[in-house]
Amino acid sequence: MLTKRIIACLDCHAGRVVKGVQFVNLCDAGDPAELARMHAENGADEIVLLDITATHEARKTLVDTVLRTARELFVPFTVGGGIRSLDDASAVFDAGCDKITINSAAVANSQVITAIAKRFGSQAVVLAIDAKRKSVEAGNSKLEAEVYVSGGRKPTGLDAIEWAKEVESRGAGEIMLTSMDRDGTRAGFDCELTSAIAGTVSIPVIASGGAGSVQHFVEVFREGHADAALAASVFHFGIESIGELKQQLQNEGIPMRWPI
């Protein structure tokens, strides 16, 4: 049976893994190659590495970090952060990653999705959508979320659900949906938004932002209908052991790749 995936995410700055709350206040969490290997050994189904300085500071080459990290990794490895073009994507693919994720570049020009998908295949293109809920007037039950770019700093005016449909039609193979409201809070994933997006597209949806407990993962798979769930600091600081998490999810009847 196809299992739900648990993905460990490494946010990187200048070759070091960092963590912050709601996209600000970063602190050091370790070496990416070591952490990636550790998470994979402990049961992570995939590793995502995001270069978080990419879109607003001069970006040093990501390629070396990718090379080192990919060397000992034999589970799917996705890289993102400041990938702007087919050339940028090619460079990190050559360094050994399996998929790339793009966000701002796709919003600026959705044709880049198609260009990368055409060359490397749709399965290699993960579309990152950072979404923030819009406050609605009393009596309006419609779910609205706005797409943000540039590390969560710039609102785009795009509706997250419409954008999800658009990127799928352009050739994206998966969607990585980050709830900006929940990110770093450990208050749980935004299951309502995740479910809305999952119901709109037929490509896999990876939920991100807010993981703090086993129950949150249960909810995002059950109510959120996510195909995969991503978390960072809960794993780096050992708050949740990936193995224990998977065992408990399995006990709850959620199909898991466990034991590995």
Add this chain to the structure above:
Amino acid sequence: MITLVDYRAGNLASVRKAFEHLGCETAITEDPDVVRRARHVVLPGVGHFAATEQLTKAGLRDAVAEAVSQGANFLGICVGMQWMFRDSTEAPGVDGLGLIEGTVERFPPDAKVPHVGWNTLESRGQSRILHNVPSPSFVYYTHSYRAPVVTETVGVTEYGMPFSGVVEKANCFGVQFHPEKSGPAGLKILENFAKL
């Protein structure tokens, strides 16, 4: 020496890295003469079955067929495995190698397509490629088309209905999933192939 065939259909780097991790020497080539002389030929591939037309155009189809008939070991990965069959509905008119009878077809519409993620591989009978690989094992798939279960099927996965996860015929092997991304089970499969 593991000879990886480059026919411009996706990412060779991951497969190469996995074999090198296992201690193998690797060579990437698009030269039919090199393929003809190889003892271990690997055909990776992602994307579209139509890309395999390049194999015929570049003289690689004949080279692979010749190498195999001389006893070389062959491993097809993903589209590389599909190519071992007669053809695929994904690219009508494009001939596969025809080593195994059958047509590769798209998953039926009631399944969410593409099939992406970790799924269970169950061994069927004895096979060299799955020697010491636990049954069931989890392997990583990402594809929209799949080969039917046939006589040569030695590993089965279920998605909607059973399909061929692994095929084996004499010295030719095919895996629909990505062994270089399938953790310990995947590496064991690559190791089995390298040791032939």
